[in-house]
Amino acid sequence: MTAPAPQASARSEARPATPTLDTVEHAAATPDEVQPYAELGLKPDEYQRIRDILGRRPTAAELAMYSVMWSEHCSYKSSKVHLSKFGAATTDEMKKHLLVGIGENAGVVDIGDGWAVTFKVESHNHPSFVEPYQGAATGVGGIVRDIISMGARPVAVMDQLRFGAVDHPDTARVVHGVVSGVGGYGNSLGLPNIGGELVFDASYQGNPLVNALCLGVLRHEDIHLANASGVGNKVVLFGARTGGDGIGGASILASETFEDGVPAKRPSVQVGDPFMEKVLIECCLELYAAKVVEGIQDLGAAGISCATSELASNGDGGMHVWLDDVLLRDPTLNAGEILMSESQERMMAVVAPDKLDEFLAITSKWDVETAVIGEVNDSGRLTIDHHGERIVDVDPRTVAHEGPVYHRPYARPSWQDGLNARTVEADALARPESGDDLRATALRLLASPNLASKEWVTNQYDRFVQGNTALAQPDDSGVVRVDESTGLGVALATDANGRYGKLDPRTGARLALAEAYRNVATTGARPLAVTDCLNFGSPEDPDSMWQLVEAIEGLADACRELGVPVTGGNVSLYNGTGEPGQIDSSIHPTPVVGVLGVLDDVAHATPSGWRETGESIYLLGTTRPELDGSAWAEVEHGHLGGLPPQVDLAAEKALAGVLVNASRDDLVSAAHDLSEGGLAQALLEASLRFGVGATVSLDALTERDGVTPFEALFSESTARALVAVPRGEESKLVDACVARGVPVLKIGETGTEPGAAAESGEALEVSGLFTVPLSEADAAFRGTLPAIFG
Numbered sequence: 001m002t003a004p005a006p007q008a009s010a011r012s013e014a015r016p017a018t019p020t021l022d023t024v025e026h027a028a029a030t031p032d033e034v035q036p037y038a039e040l041g042l043k044p045d046e047y048q049r050i051r052d053i054l055g056r057r058p059t060a061a062e063l064a065m066y067s068v069m070w071s072e073h074c075s076y077k078s079s080k081v082h083l084s085k086f087g088a089a090t091t092d093e094m095k096k097h098l099l100v101g102i103g104e105n106a107g108v109v110d111i112g113d114g115w116a117v118t119f120k121v122e123s124h125n126h127p128s129f130v131e132p133y134q135g136a137a138t139g140v141g142g143i144v145r146d147i148i149s150m151g152a153r154p155v156a157v158m159d160q161l162r163f164g165a166v167d168h169p170d171t172a173r174v175v176h177g178v179v180s181g182v183g184g185y186g187n188s189l190g191l192p193n194i195g196g197e198l199v200f201d202a203s204y205q206g207n208p209l210v211n212a213l214c215l216g217v218l219r220h221e222d223i224h225l226a227n228a229s230g231v232g233n234k235v236v237l238f239g240a241r242t243g244g245d246g247i248g249g250a251s252i253l254a255s256e257t258f259e260d261g262v263p264a265k266r267p268s269v270q271v272g273d274p275f276m277e278k279v280l281i282e283c284c285l286e287l288y289a290a291k292v293v294e295g296i297q298d299l300g301a302a303g304i305s306c307a308t309s310e311l312a313s314n315g316d317g318g319m320h321v322w323l324d325d326v327l328l329r330d331p332t333l334n335a336g337e338i339l340m341s342e343s344q345e346r347m348m349a350v351v352a353p354d355k356l357d358e359f360l361a362i363t364s365k366w367d368v369e370t371a372v373i374g375e376v377n378d379s380g381r382l383t384i385d386h387h388g389e390r391i392v393d394v395d396p397r398t399v400a401h402e403g404p405v406y407h408r409p410y411a412r413p414s415w416q417d418g419l420n421a422r423t424v425e426a427d428a429l430a431r432p433e434s435g436d437d438l439r440a441t442a443l444r445l446l447a448s449p450n451l452a453s454k455e456w457v458t459n460q461y462d463r464f465v466q467g468n469t470a471l472a473q474p475d476d477s478g479v480v481r482v483d484e485s486t487g488l489g490v491a492l493a494t495d496a497n498g499r500y501g502k503l504d505p506r507t508g509a510r511l512a513l514a515e516a517y518r519n520v521a522t523t524g525a526r527p528l529a530v531t532d533c534l535n536f537g538s539p540e541d542p543d544s545m546w547q548l549v550e551a552i553e554g555l556a557d558a559c560r561e562l563g564v565p566v567t568g569g570n571v572s573l574y575n576g577t578g579e580p581g582q583i584d585s586s587i588h589p590t591p592v593v594g595v596l597g598v599l600d601d602v603a604h605a606t607p608s609g610w611r612e613t614g615e616s617i618y619l620l621g622t623t624r625p626e627l628d629g630s631a632w633a634e635v636e637h638g639h640l641g642g643l644p645p646q647v648d649l650a651a652e653k654a655l656a657g658v659l660v661n662a663s664r665d666d667l668v669s670a671a672h673d674l675s676e677g678g679l680a681q682a683l684l685e686a687s688l689r690f691g692v693g694a695t696v697s698l699d700a701l702t703e704r705d706g707v708t709p710f711e712a713l714f715s716e717s718t719a720r721a722l723v724a725v726p727r728g729e730e731s732k733l734v735d736a737c738v739a740r741g742v743p744v745l746k747i748g749e750t751g752t753e754p755g756a757a758a759e760s761g762e763a764l765e766v767s768g769l770f771t772v773p774l775s776e777a778d779a780a781f782r783g784t785l786p787a788i789f790g
Contacts, residue, residue, distance in 0.1 A: 021335070022060040023389045031057050040067035046404055053398050061384065061391040064336035068302040069309060070403040072573055077404045078539035079571045082552045086566040089556040094565040097528055100223060105146040105298065106216075107567020108223055109529045111598045115482055116220050117490055118150045121160070121213040121533040121594050123572035128210035131269040132177025136210050137185035138246075138270040141277050141344050143214040144189065145298035148284050149347070151224035152216030155468065156480050157186050159196040159212050160494050160533070160592045161457075164205030166449045166788050171200070174208050175789055182212070183460040188274035189281070192469045193461035194478025197494060200449045203502075203588045207575040211533045211592050215492060217482050222288060226297040227314035228350045228376050233294055235308070235319060235374030236356075238363050239280050239346040243329035246270035246303070246342025276345040283366035284347065290362060292355040299346040305339045305399070307348040308374070309382055312396035315350075318379035319396070323386040325373045335386045350376060410545035415583040420503060422641025424627045429637045431710050438713060439770035441636065442680040443780050445714075448635045451677050452784035470602040474689065476519040476673055477597070479605045487601035491525035494595075497676070498588030499629045500644035505547040505589040506554035510647045513558045514718055515675050516595035521656035522671040522721055524606045524663025525597025530559055532569040532593050537576035537586025544576065547589040555591060561649045564595065606663045609689020610670040610724040613751025617694055618733065619679070620655055621720030622743050623701060625711045631677045632714040651719035654740040658733075659721060667733045670724040680713040682722050683764055684777050693762035693774055696748030704745060709769060724750055 027033075035057065037047040042063075050058050050066050058066060072078060087102060095101070099116055100108035106120035124139025140157060147154045159182045164171045186193050191214075228235065246269065287293050295315070297307045304326065312319040326338055333341065351359045356372070363370040382399065384392035432441045445451055454473060463472040470489060471479035477493040495515040501508030517527045534551060537544030548571075559566055576586025599605055610617075627633055628642025662668045672686045687693050698712045707715065725733050730746070737744035752763045765771045 021387060021389050021391065023391055024059055024393045025390070027059045028056045033057060035063055037063060037067065040064065041071055042067050046070060049404070054394065059391050061335045061339055062394060064340050065305040065309065065392065065399055068305055068340050069399045072539070074302050074306060075403040076571055078406050078408050078573060079548060080405050081407060082549050085552055085556040086559070089560040090565045091560065094563055098565055098567065099220065100150070102566065102568050104225060104568065105149045107529065107531065108150060109567060109596065110220065111482065111488065111490060113483060113486065113488060114220055115488060116218050116223070117482065117596065118147055118152045118216045118218065119213065119492065119531055119594065119596055120146055120568050121211055121494065121531045121592060122570040123533050123535060124210050124212065125207060125535065125572050125575060127269040128178055129174060129206070129208050132174045133181040134269050134271055136178040136181030138272040138344050139210055139212045140182055140185040141272045141274065142300045143212045144277065145300065145347065147214045147216035148281055149224065149226065149296050149298040150216065150218070151222040151288050152218035153285055154191055154214050154216045154281065155466065156194045156215045156478060157191050157213060158194060158478060158492060158494060160209070161197060162199040162201065162204045162209035162590065164200065164208065165202040166200045168205055172789060178208065178210055179457050179460055185272055185274045187462045189278050190465050192463050192465050192472065193458070194463060194469055194472040194480060194492065196473065197496070198454050198457055199498070201498060201588065203498065203584070206577045207587050209535050209575070209587070209590060213494060213531070213594055215480065215490070224288065224293060224296050226310055227295045228311035228319055229315040229317065230294060230352060230376055231317055231378050232353055233376040234351045234353060234356055234372050235321065235376065236349045236351050236359065236370060237326060237346065237373045238349065238368050238370040240273065240276050240343055241327045241329040241369060242338055242341050242346070243343045244333060244337060244341065247337055247340050270342045270344050272344045279366050279368060280345055280347065283363055283368045286362050287359060290358060292351060292359040293349050294352055295350040297348050299348060301342060303339065303341045303343070309396045309400040311348065311350065312382045313400040315376065318377045318381045319374055320377055321374035321384045323384055325371050327369055327371050335391050408539050408545045409542050410549050411542045412546055413543040419583065419641055420643055424633055424639065424642060427639060427641065429633065429639060433710065435769035438710060439772060441632070442684065442713065443772065443777065445631055445635050445677050445681060446684050446777060447780035447784050448631065449784055449788065451631055451681055453782045455782060456785035456789060470605045471523060471607060474685070475608045476522045477525065479523055479525070479599065479602055481602045487603050489599045489602035491520045491523045491597040491599060492594060493519035494592055495519065496590050496592040498590040499634065499640055501551065501589035501591065502640065503629050503642060503644050506550040507644050507647055508589060509551035509555040509591040510558040511644060511718065512591050512593040513555060513562065513595070514647055514649065514652045515673065516593050517562060517564070517652060517656060518673045518721065520595045520597035521659040522606060522608065522673050524604055524660055525599045526660050527562070527564050527595050527597045527656060529596050530564050530566045530593060532566060532591060534569070534571045535575055535587065535590040535592065536573055538580065539573050541580035541585060543581060544586050551589055551591045555593065558649060562653060604663055604666070606668055606671045607689065608670065608672040609686040610692050610750045611690045612669065613692060615669060615724045615726055615750045616730050616746055617696060617748045617750060618723050618725055619701065619720065619745050619747050620658065620723060620737060620742050621651065622717065623705045623707055623712055623715050623720065624717045625707055626715050626717045630714065630716045645716050645718050648719050654742050655719050655721060657740050658736050658742050662723065662733055662736060667725060667729045667736065668723040669726055672722045674720040674722065675716060678714040678716050686722055687764050687774055688778055688781055691762060691774060692750055693752040693764050694748055694750050695752055695765045695767065697767040698747070700745055701747060
């Protein structure tokens with residue numbers, strides 16, 4: 001721990017200026033000096049704009065700052081004009097529970113009784129391909145610090161993972177590293193991992209998606225924001241020391257052109273220390289409780305550059321920083337590298353002078369290294385000195401918030417119509433008809449990598465640490481208790497279907513929201529708010545840009561229709577390696593949507609499977625012959641074409657209303673949404689959840705909805721759910737459905753009739769078609785991923 005910063009003159013005496021230091025004065029005197037702006041990811045016009053802003057060429061340190069803060073990752077320069085549609089779609093009614101919205105480190109939502117939760121999903125895609133373990137681990141660490149910076153205690157994490165084809169020789173490397181990284185970091189923090197997604201598809205082969213979500217809990221009065229106000233307040237950097245790791249993680253920085261004589265290569269992937277982060281969490285919470293923090297910002301992408309410029313830009317004055325006082329792991333770092341380093345487990349706080357000693361005492365208690373590196377002033381500028389020389393003098397808003405904004409060209413891809421014309425009917429895909437063929441198909445889907453049990457992954461995570469997890473994977477949503485005295489809690493679900501997004505990105509985004517919304521409702525939680533992580537290809541490819549715009553507009557409109565605001569999120573672009581303009585240029589459009597819901601008492605949370613025999617099984621919703629983009633088409637035929645299922649958000653809202661009230665009133669003992677794999681998959685999963693089978697008949701369903709048994713089993717129509725209803729509650733459930741206009745049909749009962757599978761115990765029996773003993777289904781369901789990955 002260091003003492004409060006001494007005067008700049010003392011620094012100059014202690015550390016003489018380096019002759020080659022590129023100072024502001026030197027930059028003004030050498031306007032024609034060639035600078036490596038292109039190597040740092042800046043376009044010629046962007047570099048010229050920086051010169052115009054400054055009225056001179058930038059110093060090496062300024063160039064580094066602008067390059068990383070104006071990168072796509074930090075500035076959202078290609079998506080910003082479209083992301084504004086989320087705010088435009090948010091009505092006053094939708095803001096009723098919104099305490100902090102888009103623009104801060106994470107959104108904050110009021111859940112009642114003075115409690116609030118903050119949650120956000122972000123990507124760490126590219127680092128996780130380069131170095132899977134550290135890429136994934138630091139992705140978890142970064143999103144956790146976003147939650148800490150809002151003043152909250154992190155209480156749960158989730159991960160949304162997408163990898164290349166299971167049989168590709170490189171997939172295992174990425175899978176093992178990522179899963180170990182997520183588990184190693186999250187488990188070490190003592191945070192339960194309550195759910196997520198696991199998808200394998202060749203489109204993600206060179207661009208795996210590693211999205212991470214964190215949930216935090218706080219009281220209303222504990223909210224903290226990222227701004228630097230109050231002339232004379234101190235700028236304090238605390239946590240891990242700054243090293244060379246992560247340079248170039250958010251932009252292209254590793255360049256010897258800043259200074260000669262330093263190591264040529266820095267690792268582009270950050271290196272995490274979860275035990276340091278755990279200490280940092282507790283230290284921050286004590287600092288908040290002591291009320292010694294005026295403003296706070298975590299250090300993630302762009303490091304000190306981002307934290308200083310954003311804090312100053314969000315404040316009402318300026319800031320001066322003494323870079324010499326930054327505690328370093330590596331003394332060879334030059335000024336640009338210190339500013340850009342993405343070393344993990346660091347935070348920056350703004351502290352009033354009269355509270356500085358108390359702040360330092362608390363960080364000392366937790367053995368957290370701390371340095372006062374700057375001071376808030378009224379200059380309206382961000383200035384930085386190094387070795388007693390001025391190396392940065394900028395308007396912080398031009399760095400943090402007033403970067404380039406592009407209106408990228410976009411157009412419907414030339415190949416889109418052809419893809420949509422390739423329906424399952426047009427391509428005459430063979431369909432099973434006999435009972436034996438339907439049975440075999442159901443088992444093959446159940447055992448397919450994307451539908452099989454995720455236990456190989458989730459068993460590497462601690463789902464129940466802290467003792468507040470009410471539901472977790474494999475249930476439809478993760479549910480966490482917030483208030484032990486009342487049982488108040490929240491549910492979280494994330495969803496995306498890249499195959500649907502490829503067929504129609506607008507509908508695909510709406511479907512992702514609809515499914516996450518539905519999954520939250522099946523647990524009995526009232527859907528309240530949304531976070532999203534938009535994973536797409538290059539914004540410089542009009543095809544990918546069209547997909548992004550379509551998805552944003554579709555999601556914004558759907559959020560308005562369902563009355564759930566987007567509170568924040570992330571955009572990850574350049575996820576592609578193919579030639580622009582081709583059908584396989586980039587990943588499938590993958591807008592991951594997270595929905596948060598509230599339960600008054602988590603004791604009423606509804607699991608996804610049934611525990612008791614003799615309960616009635618009802619199917620809620622309407623089944624249509626919708627098989628384009630389905631799991632059946634992919635698993636059985638390797639087919640992708642046509643149009644995704646239609647979205648009926650009014651039906652989703654009505655269904656959610658039934659599910660939430662039915663859970664509250666104990667009218668249902670189990671609820672499971674229907675999505676990938678259709679009714680067959682839902683029945684098998686609900687039966688396997690607690691090892692209790694079911695006997696169902698499709699006759700009434702096929703007659704009412706005009707579908708074949710095959711379509712009834714494998715269609716992926718939306719706004720549907722299975723529920724198990726205890727004896728004596730059937731009429732109340734039916735009345736609730738009728739009142740809201742939700743189609744309802746009894747299709748069977750839990751448990752297997754004697755003799756149906758006498759030699760093998762419980763089974764799923766589809767009357768007149770087939771019987772699958774649960775032992776056989778369980779082997780297919782749980783055996784796939786261990787067989788592939790060991």
